[in-house]
Structure formats: C-alpha cells, structure tokens
Amino acid sequence: MSNRTGNLTNYHSHSLYCDGRANMEDFIRFALSEGFTSYGFSSHAPLPFSTAWTMEWDAMDDYLAEFHRLKAKYAGQIELYIGLEIDYLNEESNPSVVRFRELPLDYRIGSVHLLYDDKGEIVDVDVTADKFRRVVDKHFNGDLVRVVHLYYDRLMRMVELGGFDIVGHADKMHYNASAYHPGLLDEPWYDALIQEYFDAIARKGYIVEINTKSYLELGTFYPNERYFPVLLEKGIRVQVNSDSHYPERINNGRLQALMALQASGYHTVTEMYSNEWKDMPLLIHT
Structure with a gap:
C-alpha cells in the first residue's frame, strides 16, 4: 500500500516482559525503520495471581530500568515512553489503586x-470467538445478555475509579458477542449500554484508542468503526494504537483506522510529545 501517514505513533505495545514476542529494543528498531516519531510500551500489569500474559511485580524494576537505558540510547531519534496496561479486576486490583498510581510511568x-462467573471463578473473555462461545455456555449458562452487562458494568466501574489515561480496546467484546448473537449491535439495549459507556468516558476526559490489533485478521477495530462518529459527537479524543505483540505488526491497520476516523469527521489524533498529550493534525498522504 503506497499511502503514508504522518501519524506514526503507538502507545499500546507488549514485549517479553509480558506476552509480547520480542524485547523492547526490537520494537524500537522496527519503529525507527518505519519512521515512527513517538512510541510507548504498555506491558500487562501484574494481577494478584500469576498468569501467562501479565508481568510479575518482581520484574517491575527491570522493566523500568531497561526502558530508561533504551530511552537514553535512542535519544534524539524517537520519543520513547513507558506505561502499563492495567486491568480492572476488582476493587482491590485496578488502575486506581495506590500501588499502580505510585509507579513512575x-x-x-x-x-x-x-x-467473575456465578461461582466466583475468574474467566477470561478476551479469547477467540469459538472459545468465547464455550465460556458463555459453560460459565454463564448461555446467557450472553448477562455476560455483556457484566462486561460493561466492569468497564463503567473502571471509568468511574480512574487512574489511567487511555481506554484500552474500548468495546473489545463486540466481535465475540456478535459472533455468538448476530445482529447484537443493532439491538436498542446494546446501543444504550454503549452510549452510556462513551458518555462516562467523555465526562472523565479519557483518550479512546482505536485498537487495530485484529483489523487485518478479523476486519474490525476496537471500538467498532460504527461508533467513530459517536465518539466525535461526544468530544472524545482518539489515538491509533496497534496493541502489538510482534515488532513487525506495530503499523498494522493504522492507515485504515486513520482513514476511517477522517471519514467520520475527525481532524486530529492525540499523541505524546515532550511528555504531554497533544492533539495533532490527522494527516494522510497518497
């Protein structure tokens, strides 16, 4: 594709410190080769239990030290930033808790x-559509409506508590839920949930990422492209992030997302320069 964009930034990125498939420096080198101007790392933050996809607390010092080593090494070539992707799990583990707030990010x-399912077991719903179907049937008695409400209840509580800057893959369940129940997004009750959710985000002033991780594979962004005009109407700032786990995928779907935002009426995207979020012109060159 010959189209180029000036908005070569990414703030949702995973490395070997969590479930990413390469070290930080590999991502930086690829970002430089692609002409990126600003790049951030956001490993999955520690949970109260071990998983295959999150950091452990005892790796935090190394994570921060390695980042600062690389920031110094590549100074003047690219602006580098350090963050975390923090889950809302419960009232004791979420972005607003003091332990996360105190980190120098x-x-x-x-x-x-x-x-959480009816038995209090923790269930991962960020899975493939086939696995999601099995999860809903096994853990929630096939009650998709309840699962969707549980999901948005948690998102709303996370938004209310705060402690973060960017809403990660804002409606990621929409793909799996729509695969389970085609036509879901057109149902009034679902639209009411989405509108309430975006209203809360707008009140708090968070940035919503247009997450492109699944675009080439599944043909969808998170949030769904149908909501881009809704975000604009509510005055919500946006940025394009690839949620990349592989260096060679950091630019996947970016041009398509920027074009979709432009078609929806957006003229700016929010990027970090000199340690500040700035609204930059949305630029697409052919």
Whole structure:
C-alpha cells in the first residue's frame, strides 16, 4: 500500500516482559525503520495471581530500568515512553489503586479482560470467538445478555475509579458477542449500554484508542468503526494504537483506522510529545 501517514505513533505495545514476542529494543528498531516519531510500551500489569500474559511485580524494576537505558540510547531519534496496561479486576486490583498510581510511568491504559462467573471463578473473555462461545455456555449458562452487562458494568466501574489515561480496546467484546448473537449491535439495549459507556468516558476526559490489533485478521477495530462518529459527537479524543505483540505488526491497520476516523469527521489524533498529550493534525498522504 503506497499511502503514508504522518501519524506514526503507538502507545499500546507488549514485549517479553509480558506476552509480547520480542524485547523492547526490537520494537524500537522496527519503529525507527518505519519512521515512527513517538512510541510507548504498555506491558500487562501484574494481577494478584500469576498468569501467562501479565508481568510479575518482581520484574517491575527491570522493566523500568531497561526502558530508561533504551530511552537514553535512542535519544534524539524517537520519543520513547513507558506505561502499563492495567486491568480492572476488582476493587482491590485496578488502575486506581495506590500501588499502580505510585509507579513512575508516563501514562496508563485501563482495560478489562476478565469476568467473575456465578461461582466466583475468574474467566477470561478476551479469547477467540469459538472459545468465547464455550465460556458463555459453560460459565454463564448461555446467557450472553448477562455476560455483556457484566462486561460493561466492569468497564463503567473502571471509568468511574480512574487512574489511567487511555481506554484500552474500548468495546473489545463486540466481535465475540456478535459472533455468538448476530445482529447484537443493532439491538436498542446494546446501543444504550454503549452510549452510556462513551458518555462516562467523555465526562472523565479519557483518550479512546482505536485498537487495530485484529483489523487485518478479523476486519474490525476496537471500538467498532460504527461508533467513530459517536465518539466525535461526544468530544472524545482518539489515538491509533496497534496493541502489538510482534515488532513487525506495530503499523498494522493504522492507515485504515486513520482513514476511517477522517471519514467520520475527525481532524486530529492525540499523541505524546515532550511528555504531554497533544492533539495533532490527522494527516494522510497518497
């Protein structure tokens, strides 16, 4: 594709410190080769239990030290920033808790990946559509409506508590839920949930990322493209992030997302320069 954009930034990125597939420096080198101007790392923050996809607390000092080593090494070539993607799990583990607030980070992403089922078991709903179907049937008696409400209840509580800058993959469940129940996004009750959610985000002033991780594979952004005009109407700032786990994928879907934002009426995207979020012109060159 010959189209180029001036908005070569990414703030949602994973490395070997969590479930990413390369070290930080590999991502930086690829970002430089692609002409990126600003790049941030956002490893999955520690949870109260070990997982295959989150950092452990005992790796935090190394994570921060390695970042600062690389920031110094590449100074003058690219602006580098350090963050975390922090899950809302419960009232004791979420972006607003003191332990996360006290970390010397440049920014934080707030996300929801996990729900509690009726037995109090923690269930991962950020899975493939086939696995999601099995999760809903096994853990929630096939009650998709309830699962969707649980998900948005948690997102709303996360938004209310705060402690972060960027809403991560804002409606990521929409793809799996729509695969389970085609036509879901057109149902009034679902639209009411989405509108309430984006209203809360607008009141708090958070940035919403247009997450492009699944675009080439599944043909969708998070949030869904149908909501881009809604975000604009509510005055919500946006940025394009690839949620990349592989260096070579940091630019995947970016041009398509920027074009979709432009078609929806957006003229700016929010990027970090000189340690400040700035609204930059949305630029697409052919």
